[in-house]
Amino acid sequence: MSSAGFISRFAPVLTIIAIIIAVWYASAVALNAPWAQDKAKRAGVTLSFSELVSDTWAQEKPKLPAPHQVATEIYNTTVMKKITSKRSLIWHGWITLSATLLGFALGTGLGILLAVGIVHSRAMDLSVMPWVIASQTIPILAVAPMIIVVLNAVGISGLLPKAMISMYLSFFPVVVGMVKGLRSPSAMQLDQMRTWSTPKSTVFWKLRLPSAMPYLFTSLKIGMAASLVGAIVGELPTGAVAGLGARLLAGSYYGQTIQIWSALISAAILAAVLVALIGLIQRITLQRMGMLR
Amino acid sequence: MSEATVIEAKNLSLTFQTNDGPVHALQDINLEINKGDFVSFIGPSGCGKTTFLRVMADLETPTAGEITVNGMTAREARKNRAYGYVFQAAGLYPWRTIGGNIKLPLEIMGYSKAEQDERVARVLELVELSGFDRKFPWQLSGGMQQRASIARALAFDADILLMDEPFGALDEIVRDHLNEQLLALWARTEKTIGFVTHSIPEAVYLSTKIVVMSPRPGRIADVIESTLPRERPLDIRDTPEFLEIAHRVRDGLRLGHGDDV
């Protein structure tokens, strides 16, 4: 990419980020001000505007921490800590990431398999699809502990239970997207295949799958985000020992908003990177398929 | 049904149910096509030519009557890969290059890699698209896409070739050339060919049998057995015999059009 292309590509992102940060700082003032005033009132002093602002940006447990507070926290818990340390966000991030990736792989696999089944077998379509939908309406946080207890009882613990919850959340977008995608070839394209008396499997590989690509990648992006959420949710009932979810919970439990936000932002960065990665693969694939013009 | 009968339609009817009432696309069609016949279907737009071709290829199920192909049902014939089909619209897969599109049926039918390449090269040559095999469909002009789709149907050895207005988007010269090529191929391979066209001269030049259809409901108005010899140089088109057949076809068409125009 040329440097000009680079600039033109990133200038918008940077601008938007700048706007968001400005809004963020302003909101920090607005949201944290009541507490600052409250404190001041109880202390019997009145705050000037600049005192107020600097107070709202430097509280220990602010309602909304200022960006630099979060940045400092992230810096302190990533760069400044050994990555093997329990206080290192990288260590926690890795724990969550591994469950996310495993869950994503399982979820995508399951999702695609189900979609293939649903598209090819009427029995599957009629009987499984409604239950796949129903499965998603079961609040995962409610059943997660039961799943964990049951898995524990059969001796499965560690990464896998979390990955299962990840999988549970991520397979659904993949099923929905892929069913639609695998059904998107036009009537003529399918007829064409029929005239060659093409076996179903070949129709799948040579027609349905390529036509489903735009749907697949959209689903994968959502699935990836869902799977990260799943990994984090899964960390709560597994004892919330480690991982970004545990950090979030602990932060929440002790009212440490700065810690919550830093875990939150790290999780979001992680997800954004993963989603961007899928976007990249999408570009490359579609390019090679001649579908990008 | 004689021994050589390849396709036989008996009292065939097909009605489409649409949001505003049924459409009788085919009604009471009776037709016999023999092995090695070159049958052209001609008739006004919307008279059911495409529908009939689709029924023959088991892409559409008739609502009444029956059709047999090689003594089997159309479905069995399709399973035996008896058909090469050129659709009215090119219908190339956008994610495959032209070469890849032509290879597609070959891959499906399990030709060897070498054979595939050899055949792709040969049919591309035939339709004058050599050198375009690595282009994507949207990089080709309309006529070129149409030719690629013809090439795709010719690349493998189907007994029955069904072509739905294959040459509609081509200029006269290319069209003449492909007409000749098609006749040569037909003579060489003894394929049975079903061919939809709007050009009377083309129908007469190519066919051993010309089926004139009339619309709403789609019926067969006339079946004309050609008296032309199988060997047909291009200038046969100036013979009185040729003109006479053409005349008969035109009359049939006029009749079919009826009060419509």
Next chain:
Amino acid sequence: MSEATVIEAKNLSLTFQTNDGPVHALQDINLEINKGDFVSFIGPSGCGKTTFLRVMADLETPTAGEITVNGMTAREARKNRAYGYVFQAAGLYPWRTIGGNIKLPLEIMGYSKAEQDERVARVLELVELSGFDRKFPWQLSGGMQQRASIARALAFDADILLMDEPFGALDEIVRDHLNEQLLALWARTEKTIGFVTHSIPEAVYLSTKIVVMSPRPGRIADVIESTLPRERPLDIRDTPEFLEIAHRVRDGLRLGHGDDV
């Protein structure tokens, strides 16, 4: 550039960059089209006819040279809704009925409801599709779709009508009918028409100017000004004058095809 010049191309070139090298679709095209001209483009498949039409309608940007329409850029002309365009493939929107598809440009251009209905009925009649306005595109035959797409372009009053092989999928009789209708419309409205066809008689019958193109790179091989009167009954096609022009076109085409065939 005379006062009546509507479209003027100067040293127009267009090169597509593809995965395996550049394709010179148009090279050094110079052409003037006057108000009220009926210009046919004819030439072998892939010679750049569609591309040229697309350049005129500002759907493609030339890589060299320039084009002016009514003294403006093609872009401005497009924004002024100067064009009616019939694509080579029908391109109807599947979520709209035939009637809805024809209404589409009318809605965009802000015709009143009553006017819309009136126009839809009129053009459907013109292309012989009355009664089909509530059908969806996939419920129509290929030729019917093509006619619907023509109707769509005729429904509103564009100064310039660009038609890319509009009658390719139609039978002779409908085609003749539509040829007549088109001429009548042209005479009535003084539209400027750019028309791609592969049929020499059609080109000669319709046009005031016939542009013969040759391929790779796409160039203008010949521009033939028709000497036929503007008033043209169908049987003008048997006059010697007509045949002579047709002959000249055919020669141009042969030349253009060159070593290709």
Next chain:
Amino acid sequence: ADDVTLQLKWVTQAQFAGYYVALDKGFYGEEDLNVTIKPGGPDIAPAQVIAGGGADVVLDWMPSALASREKGLDLVNIAQPFKSSGMMLTCRKDAGVASPDDFADKTLGVWFFGNEYPFLSWMSKLGLKTDGSAGGVTVLKQGFNVDPLLQGQAACVSTMTYNEYWQVIDAGLTPDDLQVFKYEDQGVATLEDGMYVLGENLKDEAFKDKMVRFVRASMKGWKYAEANPDEAAMIVLDNDASGAQTEKHQKRMMGEVAKLTAGSNGALDVDAYQRTVDSLLSGGSDPVITKEPVGAWTHEISDIALK
């Protein structure tokens, strides 16, 4: 060594210091036990874990354990290191709460997930309805933290002496701003953090023996923690995989927890038990438990262990 799995009621913190100390100091090892401590969380019901076979011993509050018994899960208290209750309701004075008489028509934050029973029985004792009707109290399901109090969404929130209370203080409110109601002081205290096992397991002598050793080592841990609170807090900190705990907070928590465990040798105080049961039974129209529990505790283990 014999394997024992202990399921905590909440995340790793000084509330469970005794067990971590016993583990860290090798007290379990000395008893030839191989102990695994599973931290809990907002989503983990210890009773369910033990029912599913995920643990040998669980820590639970007695109201919740007794309620589970009524659901058919045979939980038996084998030891009770926590002598007194650390539960309280912390109110803002500026919300106008000076005594329990002021609760009416106020919004109170309460923990659920099996932790709500002491509150409910207190309210029924006060004759306050909790269903939101006029003259009663409005109940909020309180999240993990004390935000509702800080933000004035609730007049009072539930706090533990050793934990949430200090979060309120840390957040900048002073003890002067607050009015606290300890359950102990209100006479509605119930027993917290006891060790429970499944009754059927107690029929197994080998299991009983394991538990004897477990209780013995755990109590040794507790007494060590009481004596060395700072060291105990650091041990807890070392065992916290989330890396979220702070030294200051854990040391303070240890100090408070020591006050609650002080005076317990681990044996269940039968009077305290009876008080808890009575309080739960007396819940007016909607008591937590409906009949006097039978066999909900045993001294069999603690008697041997503490010999």
Next chain:
Amino acid sequence: MIWIAFGIVFWAAMWWLNLRLSKAKPNKFTGFVVPTIFGVTILVLWECLVHGFEISPVLLPAPSAIATRFANSLPILWVDFVQTFVKGALSGYILGCGAAFLTAIAVDRSPFLQAGLLPIGNFVAALPIVGMAPILVMWFGFDWQSKAAVVVVMVFFPMLVNTVEGLKASDHMQRDLMKTYGAGYFQALTKLRLPAAMPFIFNGLKICSTLALIGAIVAEFFGSPIKGMGFRISTEVGRLALDMVWAEITVAAIVGSAFYGIIALIEKAVTFWHPSQRR
């Protein structure tokens, strides 16, 4: 043992029946009966296994127990449904999908926003609800407003991604046609790009319909009034009243499926022209 054996035999029989039914000509009847048989089979199998293996009701109650509890708790279930679904999920769903839709249009409209907002959209998407929920409860209070806010955050991304992708879905010729009409941006949008985007948009709406319910329920774990499906579930798990938990889950499943089904019906009506609807 008898329970288990019966369960397995029943399951095999129903499986066979379903295979038979789905091979038959598709009609309304099979479309309804096949999934029902499937569901009934699962329930019967579940009942048999619970009795057969004597699974403790504090781990997994039998369907019959759940049904009894369900029937006896209708008023509570209704109150919870209104609190969680109608107030929390539905309002959040509408707001969130609406916002995502508008954002997608903005993103589509302006290349600048496209480059700037989309990566950030990805970013926001991944803000895990578990982390967002406490914050949003802090900001929006305990009642349904914070649940709706959680739902907004949760559904935003799937809807955004799908809409953005959908807006790219019209083909070149269709767009060229619009150009020749000199159609303005909004005309091209309403007449071409939105209709063409509908299959994608409905994908998003369908996925979000289930997410919304999950989001609203999960958000209640982080603070709530003492009603609502999430509140009830977490409270009753703590009380080991698993039959009540499953009764709520049943409500969630019914409501969620119905919600999804309604959207699928609308989809069918709106995208009747798409190949996936014209099998």
